[in-house]
Amino acid sequence: MSPLLITVANQKGGSGKTTLAMLLSEALLRRGYATCVLDADPQASAWKWAHRAAAGASAFPVPVHRLHAQDQDGFLGQVRAQLLELPSRRSVVVLDTPPRLDSAALFWALCASDRLLVPVQPHVAYLDALEEFVALLERVDTHRKSLGARPLVCASVLLSGSGRRRSEALLTQALTRALPWPVLRTALPERAAYADAFNYRTSLAALARTSRARATLAALSKEILR
Ligand SMILES: Nc1ncnc2c1ncn2[C@@H]1O[C@H](COP(=O)(O)OP(=O)(O)OP(=O)(O)O)[C@@H](O)[C@H]1O
Numbered sequence: 494m495s496p497l498l499i500t501v502a503n504q505k506g507g508s509g510k511t512t513l514a515m516l517l518s519e520a521l522l523r524r525g526y527a528t529c530v531l532d533a534d535p536q537a538s539a540w541k542w543a544h545r546a547a548a549g550a551s552a553f554p555v556p557v558h559r560l561h562a563q564d565q566d567g568f569l570g571q572v573r574a575q576l577l578e579l580p581s582r583r584s585v586v587v588l589d590t591p592p593r594l595d596s597a598a599l600f601w602a603l604c605a606s607d608r609l610l611v612p613v614q615p616h617v618a619y620l621d622a623l624e625e626f627v628a629l630l631e632r633v634d635t636h637r638k639s640l641g642a643r644p645l646v647c648a649s650v651l652l653s654g655s656g657r658r659r660s661e662a663l664l665t666q667a668l669t670r671a672l673p674w675p676v677l678r679t680a681l682p683e684r685a686a687y688a689d690a691f692n693y694r695t696s697l698a699a700l701a702r703t704s705r706a707r708a709t710l711a712a713l714s715k716e717i718l719r
């Protein structure tokens with residue numbers, strides 16, 4: 494059994510992909526999984542998070558590698574090389590992607606992955622963006638079939654706000670109905686701890702008073718691997 498490859502994708506910029514990829518990898522590490530993050534986004538936010546910690550902040554505990562290859566063979570070769578670096582059991586690779594549907598790296602990543610995680614927020618823009626994303630996944634599925642691969646297992650993670658506004662509850666319902674895959678029970682609330690980990694380029698564990706934030710990530714990682 495080779496390491497599990499989980500791709501985090503959504504063409505909406507700022508939808509929380511990098512935050513989810515990095516904090517999920519940290520949660521998996523804490524649960525005893527051998528883990529690394531692959532950064533396929535030219536913005537390199539995940540790579541910078543791990544390699545340019547703010548002054549005084551602790552280094553991020555999960556290795557993050559950039560994927561540079563321009564062609565499919567080179568890209569998948571780099572992904573496979575990283576999978577081989579990890580033990581075959583209890584290993585997970587999390588792949589962060591750019592906010593673009595026309596990214597070749599995104600297409601190849603989706604063709605090679607075991608799971609897809611799509612962070613969504615209760616805003617109407619996420620509903621509007623869905624149609625194009627589903628069309629991309631249909632092309633991915635056709636390609637996977639031609640390779641004899643199984644269909645990609647997809648799920649959404651809801652990045653929720655305060656939950657107090659009625660419009661937010663209605664949009665969450667509408668998204669849940671419109672998404673052609675399940676929304677995980679564990680939502681990722683908007684929390685200062687998550688934004689701080691991103692801004693200080695550090696782990697949740699290195700920040701004070703993050704036990705609830707860490708418990709949510711631990712629950713999410715369990716649900717994802719179930
Ligand atoms: N659950 C959360 N709670 C608080 N802040 C969050 C949360 N998730 C993301 N953020 C913040 O939202 C911003 C955008 O998040 P992030 O960079 O992870 O999105 P992205 O989808 O990777 O963006 P891009 O499309 O540019 O790659 C960041 O400032 C991040 O700290």
Ligand SMILES: [Mg+2]
Pocket residue numbers: 510511512534538539589590
């Ligand atoms: Mg990002």
